Every structure is written in structure tokens, then in C-alpha cells.
Amino acid sequence: GDSVTQMEGPVTLSEEAFLTINCTYTATGYPSLFWYVQYPGEGLQLLLKATKADDKGSNKGFEATYRKETTSFHLEKGSVQVSDSAVYYCALLSGGSNYKLTFGKGTLLTVNP
Amino acid sequence: DSGVTQTPKHLITATGQRVTLRCSPRSGDLSVYWYQQSLDQGLQFLIQYYNGEERAKGNILERFSAQQFPDLHSELNLSSLELGDSALYFCASSFGQLYNSPLHFGNGTRLTVT
Numbered sequence: 001g002d003s004v005t006q007m008e009g010p011v012t013l014s015e016e017a018f019l020t021i022n023c024t025y026t027a028t029g030y031p032s033l034f035w036y037v038q039y040p041g042e043g044l045q046l047l048l049k050a051t052k053a054d055d056k057g058s059n060k061g062f063e064a065t066y067r068k069e070t071t072s073f074h075l076e077k078g079s080v081q082v083s084d085s086a087v088y089y090c091a092l093l094s095g096g097s098n099y100k101l102t103f104g105k106g107t108l109l110t111v112n113p
Numbered sequence: 114d115s116g117v118t119q120t121p122k123h124l125i126t127a128t129g130q131r132v133t134l135r136c137s138p139r140s141g142d143l144s145v146y147w148y149q150q151s152l153d154q155g156l157q158f159l160i161q162y163y164n165g166e167e168r169a170k171g172n173i174l175e176r177f178s179a180q181q182f183p184d185l186h187s188e189l190n191l192s193s194l195e196l197g198d199s200a201l202y203f204c205a206s207s208f209g210q211l212y213n214s215p216l217h218f219g220n221g222t223r224l225t226v227t
Contacts, residue, residue, distance in 0.1 A: 032212045043218030093211050099169040105155040
């Protein structure tokens with residue numbers, strides 16, 4: 001079945017450091033890919049998405065490019081802030097599906113001042 | 114604020130008991146999804162409802178059931194509770210299809226079974 005693999009956390013960075021969180025996937029067909037973020041004590045919220053190969057999703061300084069050849073959707077940010085501390089989830093929507101979002105296990109990011 | 118409301122925030126109960134978790138979706142959203150988040154399993158899709166009808170089932174146990182009412186709020190019923198059912202249960206809602214309509218999550222109900 002479809003699956004998402006994220007790099008294990010936790011990730012601890014200093015403010016203004018460069019962030020990469022790796023995400024690879026296994027899926028049949030042509031999935032859509034997402035990054036969700038969960039701030040402490042809150043539910044998940046959509047950060048960015050890409051619906052086809054070579055698409056780049058971006059939001060709040062975060063970017064991720066849908067790479068079909070490497071089945072990857074790595075999350076990057078050039079300069080993290082303390083307020084970016086959260087859990088980040090990579091997810092895929094199976095091609096042709098309307099409901100089944102498959103999530104990775106999440107990566108905890110802590111940014112220190 | 115996502116607009117999705119879940120009650121209660123915390124629930125502590127004993128093994129063998131039954132509980133009901135409630136969710137009010139974001140205004141205008143017709144689909145409701147239930148997810149279970151645990152440390153070992155991560156975020157697992159349980160079930161989806163659309164406008165009162167069950168649309169899809171994921172890894173939902175037979176001891177669990179859900180429904181969506183005419184006013185679109187939803188309830189998740191968990192019965193014969195076991196220690197392993199302790200988890201954070203999220204409700205989410207969407208307006209349209211997930212490839213172009215994001216999921217909006219509530220803040221979750223933390224269930225502790227003792």
C-alpha cells in the first residue's frame with residue numbers, strides 16, 4: 001500500500017539556520033503531496049502542497065518540490081525562526097482517491113534562539 | 114483557529130467503558146474525518162463521512178463507530194475500551210475533494226484509559 005517515510009527527529013536548530021526535512025513516498029498512480037504542521041496544543045494545518053511532478057509548493061518561507069524520479073518531497077526553509085518549532089508531517093493523497101491521506105510519522109523541529 | 118471544534122479536550126476513563134467524542138466541522142464543510150494519533154502508530158485514518166453518509170473506512174476497530182448528524186456534527190463512539198486505545202483523536206473537515214480542498218483539523222480529544 002501507499003506509505004510515507006520521513007526523517008526521524010527530533011531536529012534541533014539555531015535561529016536562522018537552514019532546514020531540510022526529508023520525505024520519500026511509495027504510491028501507485030499519481031499522488032498529491034502535502035506538508036502539514038502541528039504547533040503545540042493544536043491540530044494539524046496545511047503548510048503547502050504539490051499535485052503533480054515538478055510542482056513546487058511554498059508558504060511562509062517553506063518550500064518543497066515534487067520529485068517523481070526520486071519519489072521525494074523534501075521540506076526546506078532558508079532561515080528558521082523560533083516560531084517554526086512544531087511537528088511537521090509529510091502526507092500523500094493516493095491518486096484517484098478523495099479521502100485517504102496517508103501521513104508520515106512526523107518530525108519534531110525545535111528552533112533555539 | 115481552524116473552525117473545527119472538538120469536545121471534550123480530555124477524557125479519562127477505565128477499561129471496559131464506553132465514551133463519545135464530539136466534533137463540529139468548520140462552517141460549510143460537508144466532510145468529516147476521524148484520525149487517531151498515537152506514539153507508536155502515528156496518525157491513522159479511521160473513517161470519513163460526507164453529508165451524513167459514511168464514505169470511507171480506514172483502520173477503525175469494530176468496537177468503534179461513528180455517525181454524522183443532519184446538522185453535520187459528528188460523534189465517534191469508542192466501546193469496550195482497552196489500555197491501547199489511549200491516544201489523541203482528531204476530527205478534521207473539508208469542503209471539497211482533498212486534492213484541492215485542505216483538511217482543517219480540530220485540536221483533538223486526548224483519551225486516557227486506565
